[in-house]
Amino acid sequence: DTGVSQDPRHKITKRGQNVTFRCDPISEHNRLYWYRQTLGQGPEFLTYFQNEAQLEKSRLLSDRFSAERPKGSFSTLEIQRTEQGDSAMYLCASSPGGGQRETQYFGPGTRLLVL
Amino acid sequence: LAKTTQPISMDSYEGQEVNITCSHNNIATNDYITWYQQFPSQGPRFIIQGYKTKVTNEVASLFIPADRKSSTLSLPRVSLSDTAVYYCLVGDGFSGGYNKLIFGAGTRLAVHP
Numbered sequence: 001d002t003g004v005s006q007d008p009r010h011k012i013t014k015r016g017q018n019v020t021f022r023c024d025p026i027s028e029h030n031r032l033y034w035y036r037q038t039l040g041q042g043p044e045f046l047t048y049f050q051n052e053a054q055l056e057k058s059r060l061l062s063d064r065f066s067a068e069r070p071k072g073s074f075s076t077l078e079i080q081r082t083e084q085g086d087s088a089m090y091l092c093a094s095s096p097g098g099g100q101r102e103t104q105y106f107g108p109g110t111r112l113l114v115l
Numbered sequence: 116l117a118k119t120t121q122p123i124s125m126d127s128y129e130g131q132e133v134n135i136t137c138s139h140n141n142i143a144t145n146d147y148i149t150w151y152q153q154f155p156s157q158g159p160r161f162i163i164q165g166y167k168t169k170v171t172n173e174v175a176s177l178f179i180p181a182d183r184k185s186s187t188l189s190l191p192r193v194s195l196s197d198t199a200v201y202y203c204l205v206g207d208g209f210s211g212g213y214n215k216l217i218f219g220a221g222t223r224l225a226v227h228p
Binding site (some may be wrong): 002004009033034040041042043045056092102103104106108 | 158163164202218219221
């Protein structure tokens with residue numbers, strides 16, 4: 001257990017539905033990242049928060065995706081009008097902030113299946 | 116960011132030493148080499164990081180030759196629990212002031228009894 005938690009761990013939804021995932025980082029960590037991982041591939045960067053500010057979004061993050069970190073603590077990732085191609089593991093990671101090459105601590109992920 | 120090349124998979128037996136080599140021919144002067152481990156249904160976990168020569172911790176050793184165009188992760192006396200995917204990452208860790216990790220497909224290590 002890294003101290004990063006994600007909820008839910010699994011989600012099955014039908015195409016076209018909206019889903020929301022939550023990430024609770026290690027409490028003193030300023031930096032929070034979301035990644036997506038499909039079967040047989042490594043995680044792909046989606047977005048990054050420094051406290052409550054979203055500072056970078058990957059081009060993988062289409063308009064149907066939105067992420068927030070309202071109080072600089074937990075974060076949510078919402079996918080609207082889900083598509084089958086959204087099926088993947090969504091990983092959250094956090095790091096302390098303020099240093100280079102910081103170790104990122106990953107949560108267990110939320111596995112999404114879109115039918 | 117430098118591209119990395121690793122074997123897709125490796126097999127070993129309990130008690131053996133496993134060496135996983137990663138090629139990164141275009142590594143830049145400021146780049147560090149970092150390895151993460153991922154078990155099924157879990158997020159990746161940091162193993163080790165180095166810049167040159169040799170780094171050792173309680174989990175693994177990392178060997179980096181003088182030209183830094185490759186690196187080797189060494190796992191001593193593996194056990195069944197070391198079965199996982201191992202990712203080699205290269206970067207300066209300071210892209211825009213933070214560390215955006217760029218993963219490849221990794222090496223799937225299977226340890227057999």
